[in-house]
Each structure stands twice: as C-alpha cells, then as structure tokens.
Amino acid sequence: MKLVTFVRSLWKRPREQPNVNIPFLQLPVELLGYIATFLSPADAVLLSQTCRLIRACLTRDLPEQWVCDYCMALHPINKRDKPTTARRPCSCPMFLLLSIWRYFAGGRDLMLQHLGCQQICPHLEFRDNDYFKYNNDLLQTFLLAFQPGYGDVEWRSACPRCATDYSVMLSGRNLYLQVWQDFGPEGSPLDLAWRSQNIRPGLDGVRNSEKVGPTLYHESGSIRELYGPAPEILPVPKRRSKWISFPQERGHAR
Secondary structure (H helix, E strand, C coil): CHHHHHHHHHCCCCCCCCCCCCHHHHCCHHHHHHHHCCCCHHHHHHHHCCCHHHHHHHCCCCCCEEEECCCCEEEECCCCCCCCCCCCCCCCCCCEEEEEEEEECCCCCCCHHHCCEEEEECCEEEECCCCCCCCCHHHHHHHHHCCCCCCCCEEEEECCCCCEEEEEEEECCEEEEEEEEECCCCCCCCCHHHHCCCCCCCCCCCCCCCCCCCCCCCCCCHHHHHHCCCCCCCCCCCCCCEECCCCCCCCCCC
C-alpha cells in the first residue's frame, strides 16, 4: 500500500501558482481579514479555498494553530510548549551591588599612602599622589577614619551625584571600605540610575565625572538598607557609627 501511494504521488500534477496580479490579492492583509469578518463561516471557508494566498491570509488569526515552515501547513499548538512563569518572583527588581575592599599593610601600621588609587563611582575617587586635585568626599572619609582614637568606628556617607552609599572603618591594622550601589532595574540604558553610574560619556556626549554629568539624588543610607545586612566576614563596629554629610554644591550637574 505504501508503494502504491508513492507511485501515485509521482503522477500528481504540480500546483499552479496563483495569479498575484489580481487586484483583490494586492489588498493589505489586514484589509482582507477585515473583509472576511463580514462573511459567514461557510462563506469564509469557500473563500479560503479559492487560492493558497487567501487561505494563508485568513488563517493568520487562528491563535490555536501554528504555521509549519517545513510542510507549509497549519498544526494545532501544544499549550505545554510555552514560557513558564517564575515560581519565585524577584523580591527586589533592581541591580544592587555590594563591593568590599580590605586594606592590609602586613605587620606595619596602615597609612593613607598605602591605599594607592581608589574609585568607587564616577564621582568619588582619590589618589595618594594627587591630594589636592582629588580632595573630595571619599578622601575626607578616609582621613576621618585615620584620626587617632577613632578605631572601630564606621564612618558612613553617600555620593551626592548617584545612588551610592559607602562606609569606611579602621579596625586594628585593617581598613574596610564597603560600597552599596543601585544600577537601576536593568532596563533602558537611558535610565537615570544607570547613566549616573556609567563612567563613559552618554549618548549626548557629556562625560560623567565629579563636576559634570547626570545626577540622581537619593537619601543617604537608602541603598544600604535595600541591600540588607552586611556579610558576617566583616568586623562589627565596637563603637557607634557616624554619618557624614558633605556639601552637595559640587560643580555643574546635568
């Protein structure tokens, strides 16, 4: 029976190609579908049998069917073949980052010149060999931590230009720097939360630095609170933490 079917298929005449020059077939697909809405189901079936092009147009609005590219036919959809929903939705749909630096000078007492260069965001940076140029909030926080008699005190502050919280604490011969940052909801690159954290120039060509660039104000400590508790590997401050508020008149902001 299979052999007979195969032989018979060899004698089938090839299908004639439809005449695409017919004005009716030149109409937009949306208009053909709109015309079909005025037909009864029986008339729509008859219209779909006139040619393959019209049948393809009329079957586009069948949500329970899908077009097979291999055989150019309609097949019932498998409703199990669809994206699954997350069982545990994200509790915080934001890109929050915690970075921790530990400075240790071996058996020697740690000094400011041992820290080298450090940049925690586009607006806060210090370098030990260029004190006056980089005399900003981050450097002032380190200077407070190195004051005699202020060991094990966590000095907390925030960047006035982006969603960044940070803290500095000198404990024994170790200096700990923690930085909490909010990079936004991982959406558009034009989002202000992302642009304010991006060091490179934006689409407008404006460089993001200490004095110029996009500005996103936030309440000091709010990013740290969103992230949650600090890791247990860090020492617990033995004395009361201190908040530092720096002036926010920092050049031109866009």
